[in-house]
Amino acid sequence: EQDQPRALELKLLRLLSSSNILNCIGQKDNVAVKMHFGEEGNTGYVHPPYLRIICDAINKRGARPFLSDTNTLYRGRRINSKDHLKLADEHGFTTDAVGAQVIIPDETKKENVAELKINQKFIKTAKLLKIYLEADAIVGVAHFKGHIMTGFAGALKNLGMGCAAREGKLAQHSDISPAVILKNCTGCNACVQACPVKAISLIDKKSNIDNAKCIGCASCIAACNFSAIEVNWAAGGGTIQEKMIEYTKAVLKGKEKKSAFINFALKITKECDCLAKDDPRISPDVGILLSVDPVSIDKASLDLVNKACARDIFKEAHPERDGNKQLYYAQALGLGSLEYELISVE
16 A cells, blocks of 8 residues: 555565666666656655655666656646746655656757657657657656546656657647537636636636637646536547557657666556646555556556456546557557566565
């Protein structure tokens, strides 16, 4: 249980030493430890003591780890680098605490953003934070949980959406077209306040979305407590998972043998850590998983959660989203395998 952090920290130590997933890291490698620092009011993110253990293990290999994330599309404390870094500090992610530098690049500076041609089905050129492309190796540390747009989120989403520059995030969300279900709308104004680009207004006490302004960030859907805003999947909202996976492929280009993944399937919530609230659990904790395969680790995490719940809990939470879509597409693009073998470490 996450209520026993010290016991879990010791298990993480044993996992790292017995799994050898960090063998891909060489001396003097610059290692991006990609994670999520949690939005204000959220507690589901992977906490600093675990990152200290991971960074110490990387440091012992003679490498140089740094913790990093990118800024968000939506309003909140993580929308710009200055506030995002301050929030990370408040959540305990300091250099002294984790044993590594904490970096959140300012993407308003062009030198921090890079373009990478990948010529995939949906994404031809990926827009990424340069810091991930320039790193010698990458370690993805993800909190495994549900997600309003992708059903669930783990290792694949942590890189695909999480390493993208703002323009890249927009490209992944671009086909999402939220629509208002008028009979459910109470005119409470929550979606108007949540929209980062002022694309929503109240007309006759009902929400109205200007699709010309909408960036598809889904902040309105998360803010609505009356199920009055939904994605119009028939209009193209179903492509976000494939675009995300194509971005994951871009992030890992050239690092296929220089990457490792750690999923914390603890305090599993319906929504992601981007929400500024402390979501309740929807599943028992199932543990910490490690792998060098981002597809296998997400598939194993999903299977363990569904087994613990005796049903597909994420499909139940998000009936319009099939999280398996990202897994099958990732396997098709050669990012990993749906097959796996679980080896338990007590």
